[in-house]
Amino acid sequence: MKQAPKNSVIFAVMVLLFILMMTGCGTETERGSSIGGLPASSSTESATGSQEEEVADSASQTKSFTDANGTQEIPVKPQRIFSISATTQLLALGITPIGGLQYEINQDYYLKDAAKDVQIAGDYPPNLEAVTALQPDLIIASSFVEADVLEQLQKIAPTVVYPWEDNLYDQLRYIGDIVGKKAEAEEWITKHETKAVEHKAEMSKIVTADQTVAAVEIFKDTFQVAGNRNMGFVLHDLLGLKRMEWVEEEIDKNSGFVVYTEPQSLEKLPVLTADYLIIKVNDTQPGSLAFFEKMKESSLWKNLPAVQNGNVFIVPHDKWWSYTLFSTDALLDEAVELFKKHNQN
Numbered sequence: 001m002k003q004a005p006k007n008s009v010i011f012a013v014m015v016l017l018f019i020l021m022m023t024g025c026g027t028e029t030e031r032g033s034s035i036g037g038l039p040a041s042s043s044t045e046s047a048t049g050s051q052e053e054e055v056a057d058s059a060s061q062t063k064s065f066t067d068a069n070g071t072q073e074i075p076v077k078p079q080r081i082f083s084i085s086a087t088t089q090l091l092a093l094g095i096t097p098i099g100g101l102q103y104e105i106n107q108d109y110y111l112k113d114a115a116k117d118v119q120i121a122g123d124y125p126p127n128l129e130a131v132t133a134l135q136p137d138l139i140i141a142s143s144f145v146e147a148d149v150l151e152q153l154q155k156i157a158p159t160v161v162y163p164w165e166d167n168l169y170d171q172l173r174y175i176g177d178i179v180g181k182k183a184e185a186e187e188w189i190t191k192h193e194t195k196a197v198e199h200k201a202e203m204s205k206i207v208t209a210d211q212t213v214a215a216v217e218i219f220k221d222t223f224q225v226a227g228n229r230n231m232g233f234v235l236h237d238l239l240g241l242k243r244m245e246w247v248e249e250e251i252d253k254n255s256g257f258v259v260y261t262e263p264q265s266l267e268k269l270p271v272l273t274a275d276y277l278i279i280k281v282n283d284t285q286p287g288s289l290a291f292f293e294k295m296k297e298s299s300l301w302k303n304l305p306a307v308q309n310g311n312v313f314i315v316p317h318d319k320w321w322s323y324t325l326f327s328t329d330a331l332l333d334e335a336v337e338l339f340k341k342h343n344q345n
Helices: 001-037 040-061 087-092 126-134 145-156 169-179 182-204 230-238 245-253 267-269 286-295 325-344
Strands: 062-067 070-075 081-084 138-143 159-163 212-218 223-225 275-282 312-315
Touching: 062 159, 081 087, 087 169, 087 212, 087 325, 126 145, 126 212, 138 145, 138 169, 145 159, 169 325, 182 230, 182 325, 212 230, 212 286, 230 275, 230 325, 267 286, 275 286, 312 325
Parallel strands: 081 138, 138 159, 212 275, 275 312
Antiparallel strands: 062 070, 212 223
């Protein structure tokens, strides 16, 4: 009877030692696997899973955003943005939208390659079925989109409108605010403004402050002069080239906003009194090239100051027509080179 407790104690000690040994082995196995064994993938999977959960969680978070149409909830970090005339701005911010429209992307010389991964969902108005199929979590559209189209888009995903009438920099700032990339927007603008200042200094050595420049678009039977958008924005607002006085007056009368002047007939050619003419024939419109040939045969054309002095530049429509961040950046280079080469001849 007295031996029983002793045996029990011995037995208990042996069991305890066995448990400790097994625990030690298990710990060593775990240490080994964390260094290089296959089970390490389970810890990696856990970390990856955690990261994925964070991304999913942030993607599901929303914030209130107010545009011209009111306030709505939009994703804090949208993952699938559909663009209507916001593609260049998004790309400049490092975001590739999942979809866009043909008129904006396929026709733009500077977007053909940059936006090659953007799915086309028809032209304008957008193909709503194609937009729906892309499953966007946010739609960013220009303010020129009609109310009935916006109403249909809102049924697909939250839709925010940016002010198209703003200049390119303010458009980028606005969209940067929408997608949470305000700092990236300012970085792009600062870099671009620095480039513009440098190019303006180069141009001032070629074209004097009192000489005028006009950017003219030729259509079938008419022509128009660029105001302060498109070609006009690059030549006058960024490079500082002087506008013809009557174009400046048109801009002032229209609250500082003129894309192109009203169409002018052949008989109005004498209004092109600029020292330099930059001519862009809209070759996408049938009859434009024929009208330009007719224009050049006219005595009114031959008597223009720029024509008589050999200061006429013909530029390609596909490179010079659009008003985007990318085209503006490229045309700074194009314009300076155009004048440099002419000055060397």
